[in-house]
Every structure is written in C-alpha cells, then in structure tokens.
Amino acid sequence: MEIGATRLRAKASWLINKTSLHAHRLVAEGLGSVDARGYHFAILAALDEYGPASQAALSQRTGIDRSDTVAMVNELVDQHLVVREPDPDDRRRNVITITPAGRRRLERLETVLSEVQDELLAPLSAAERRQLVGLLARVLDHHTSQAG
Amino acid sequence: MEIGATRLRAKASWLINKTSLHAHRLVAEGLGSVDARGYHFAILAALDEYGPASQAALSQRTGIDRSDTVAMVNELVDQHLVVREPDPDDRRRNVITITPAGRRRLERLETVLSEVQDELLAPLSAAERRQLVGLLARVLDHHTSQAG
DNA sequence: AGCCAACGTTGGCTCGACCAACGGTATATC
C-alpha cells in the first residue's frame, strides 16, 4: 500500500482510524472462522460478568444500540447460548441469561480474540501493549464520561 | 454511557475501534463545520507534499480507493481547489494539480484538524501523545508493510 | 499485430452505527 503522506501519518485521528480498520478486519476474520461476531462476545462477556440482565442493561454496558441488541440476542438464542425470558417483576423487560453452552462459547471466543490481539499488536512488547491500552483507555474515558 | 464490561475494555481491538469512532466523529464535525471531509485533506496534503499526481498515485498514497478518489477529485475540482488535466505523456492518466486556493484551503483544514487532535487527545500530555502516535504508527506499519 | 497491464469511471454491495416511532408496561402526580 505504501502510504507515505507525512502530514496524514502525523495525525493521531488518522492513525487511529486506519489501525481500527485493521483491528476490525482481524477480529471479523478471527471470529468469523468460528462463526461468531464481535457483538456476540460483547454480550456474552457482559452476561458472564454481571449476571442475567435486561436487554437495555446489556445495551448500556456494551455500547451496542438497543435495536441492534435485539438482533444479537436473537442470534444468540438461536444458537442456545443465551435464554430470553420475560421478567416477572417488570413485564416490559426480558431477562437474558447465559447458558452453560454460552459460557463454553465465551471461553472459545476469548481464546480466539486473544490470538487476534497478539496478531494485531505483534510489533509491540508486552510493556508497550499495556502502554497503548492504557493511553487509549484514558482517551476513551475522557470522551465517554463527559455528557456530550 | 457507562461502559463497564471489563473483558471488553481489556481488548486492544475494542479500545481502538471505540476510540476510532470518537475520532471519526470529531473529525467529521470539525471538517464539516468548514464544509470539508477527511478525504479532502488527505488528497490536498498528498498533492502539496508530492506535487501533481495521477489519481492512481493519489489513491495509493492516501489509501483511498480508486473509485472514491474519482468522487473526491470531482468535489475538489468543483471548489476550484485542484485542477484535473489529461496527462499529455500518458493519455490514460489525469494529472491532478493543487491550486493556490487549494493550498489556502489545506492550511485551513490543517488548523481545524490540529484543534480536533487536541480535543481528541485532551487527557494526554504532549509526551503521551507522542507515545500513542508512535505506538500506533508501529502497529500500522507492521500491517501495511507485509503483503497480507 | 496481438496480448496484457494500467488508468479513470460507473455502479453496485456490505456492514456497522445510528435514529424514529410504535405498542405495551411501569411509575409518578394529582
């Protein structure tokens, strides 16, 4: 590809966007090879960490839009990785619960994603990877914590 | 938004993708306020640095697809920021040349983008920003230099 | 002359992120 434009390469926004493209592709390929998607991992992980939750709660925790969450939960239900039940205490809500198969699936995805991270960050040392993650986390926090 | 899923936040790929979203939005807003787009800056900057070039060369240097380059050059021509002429030495090619107005425009976009970087990286010190840019550049290089 | 490669261009596709609106339900206020 031989991207050379110096002014472009100096812009953090450009670097982040381009790197994100590679990351996105690697994740899609990795998870695609086991017939999964990034959103699946996000939801399964949230359920595993926080326990059963409504779709709205999942949406909030994962940053996935409510409407997209519907579709993802549908897919996970089809694969018997989660169960969707009406909440008896609040009939507006569904309670989504991860199944044992879902937990096994999550472990598998965790492995795949871990390999993808390795591939993505290949040129960086362990310390540098932590550095990068730390810096990005701070940037992200800054932009998600404040209202606008 | 209150994103909490720990497993998610630990994944570099997720952090990069999410940060990229913010970066992308900030850039779009910033440039949108002066009626421009990221691709405009990329092309103008490439022309300024390397001199007049064919669309194919621009495409290669900016990483923008050939077909999208067509549309971008169209827009820039409409705004009289570049000139598109047939290459007398190779009639398959167009020669794209930046105009004085294009250079002034480039300067303006540079200013806007510089402010956007500031906003994006607000929580980081100057040294940390350099660190982040350096790490991302290395990751990006690794994935663009090798064939696949 | 004939074949292959490169260029610009058109027209399309896909996918992620988002938004608006709806019916159904809970909560608060009077």
Added chain:
DNA sequence: GATATACCGTTGGTCGAGCCAACGTTGGCT
C-alpha cells in the same frame, strides 16, 4: 383512580465508509 411521563423491546429504516467488479481507453511488450 385517572392521567401524564418515562422506560422497554421491537421494527424498519437511514447514512457513510470501505470495497469490488466491470468496462472502455490507452500504453507497453514481444
């Protein structure tokens, strides 16, 4: 107790970025 307000899941979109295939034209090679 009726009414307004807010929330939940769901449907059905929109929009833009990144791609890809194909075509006619032109150049280079042999």
